[in-house]
Amino acid sequence: MSRVYNFSAGPAVLPEEVLKEAAAEMLDYEGSGMSVMEMSHRSKVYDKIIKEAEADLRELMNIPDNYKVLFLQGGASQQFAMIPMNLMKNKVADYIVTGQWAKKAYQEAQKYGKANCIASSADKTFSYIPDCSDLPVSEDADYVYICENNTIYGTKFKQLPNTKGKTLVADVSSCFLSEPVDVTKYGVIYGGVQKNIGPAGVVIVIIREDLITEDVLPGTPTMLQYKTHADADSLYNTPPCYGIYICGKVFKWLKKRGGLSAMKEYNEKKAAILYDYLDQSKMFHGTVEPASRSLMNVPFVTGDKDLDAKFVKEAEAAGFVNLKGHRTVGGMRASIYNAMPIEGVEALVAFMKKFEEENL
Numbered sequence: 001m002s003r004v005y006n007f008s009a010g011p012a013v014l015p016e017e018v019l020k021e022a023a024a025e026m027l028d029y030e031g032s033g034m035s036v037m038e039m040s041h042r043s044k045v046y047d048k049i050i051k052e053a054e055a056d057l058r059e060l061m062n063i064p065d066n067y068k069v070l071f072l073q074g075g076a077s078q079q080f081a082m083i084p085m086n087l088m089k090n091k092v093a094d095y096i097v098t099g100q101w102a103k104k105a106y107q108e109a110q111k112y113g114k115a116n117c118i119a120s121s122a123d124k125t126f127s128y129i130p131d132c133s134d135l136p137v138s139e140d141a142d143y144v145y146i147c148e149n150n151t152i153y154g155t156k157f158k159q160l161p162n163t164k165g166k167t168l169v170a171d172v173s174s175c176f177l178s179e180p181v182d183v184t185k186y187g188v189i190y191g192g193v194q195k196n197i198g199p200a201g202v203v204i205v206i207i208r209e210d211l212i213t214e215d216v217l218p219g220t221p222t223m224l225q226y227k228t229h230a231d232a233d234s235l236y237n238t239p240p241c242y243g244i245y246i247c248g249k250v251f252k253w254l255k256k257r258g259g260l261s262a263m264k265e266y267n268e269k270k271a272a273i274l275y276d277y278l279d280q281s282k283m284f285h286g287t288v289e290p291a292s293r294s295l296m297n298v299p300f301v302t303g304d305k306d307l308d309a310k311f312v313k314e315a316e317a318a319g320f321v322n323l324k325g326h327r328t329v330g331g332m333r334a335s336i337y338n339a340m341p342i343e344g345v346e347a348l349v350a351f352m353k354k355f356e357e358e359n360l
């Protein structure tokens with residue numbers, strides 16, 4: 001068996017320890033005589049798995065009691081509709097468009113009410129986060145929406161926008177659990193787990209209780225109402241049981257590593273190795289304004305398409321996989337999520353140095 005250094009943007013690298021544990025428990029989970037995939041979601045054994053997952057996440061993120069934690073399906077993209085359907089009481093919402101995922105959410109919301117784009121970084125291919133200290137927030141906005149870490153472009157909000165008292169809703173798919181957050185600053189925090197936490201298909205929604213009401217847009221399906229899932233502790237129907245089990249294991253792994261402050265320190269160290277190299281390289285350079293750089297997704301280019309392609313190909317042969325950039329940005333992108341060890345980033349930079357020497 002040989003594991004590669006996987007720089008995929010998602011689904012992405014998971015902690016090896018977690019995968020090994022899951023493998024060991026595959027045929028017989030804790031003496032139950034069956035796999036977690038095979039057991040009833042109403043069983044005592046499973047109840048413990050989902051309850052512990054929630055408790056560990058609450059501890060990691062310091063989630064206050066007046067927030068619900070929901071384990072849902074449909075990925076992050078389903079939330080693009082669920083958020084307006086549940087929260088657009090006035091049928092007005094403000095969106096900050098800092099990339100494709102934010103844009104998709106913004107476009108989806110237009111189906112349900114008046115969605116306003118109050119700031120955007122489209123003018124420079126989403127290579128920065130706009131100043132959000134004094135935006136024209138709509139007086140009757142039900143919420144202000146951001147995508148906190150822009151997976152494709154490699155930017156991250158270093159400061160949350162001034163929402164002027166309006167509820168903040170954030171897609172944190174690609175920065176989930178990468179650093180501490182103050183949950184009280186948000187009405188809704190949500191993310192697909194396949195970037196930093198677990199298997200695709202699970203989306204975790206952390207939502208303030210007063211936002212969970214029966215007063216949703218007419219026609220909202222039962223399955224798309226937060227209240228349905230909140231009232232049933234995420235067990236209204238069969239949840240993505242196995243995915244939640246893996247998420248739970250990753251939460252325990254994070255706790256063992258010292259929680260989110262320790263992860264932030266580690267992630268900053270990892271990202272600095274790559275950014276420091278990019279800043280002095282004569283061949284490679286980052287595509288993002290330094291003040292907006294993400295700790296999780298690092299896009300870079302050589303400025304020459306053929307050279308980019310050569311690099312991606314040679315890197316893959318050397319065991320550094322999924323480095324090809326998103327088709328809208330080109331070049332390369334190294335996603336260095338929580339589970340990417342620092343050794344992986346060091347080895348990548350050593351490989352880049354060698355490539356630079358050989359090809360400059």
Ligand SMILES: *Cc1c(COP(=O)(O)O)cnc(C)c1O
Binds near residue numbers: 171
């Ligand atoms: C990947 C991603 C999504 C889409 O997630 P799905 O689970 O595929 O719907 C949405 N937002 C962000 C920020 C992402 O990185």
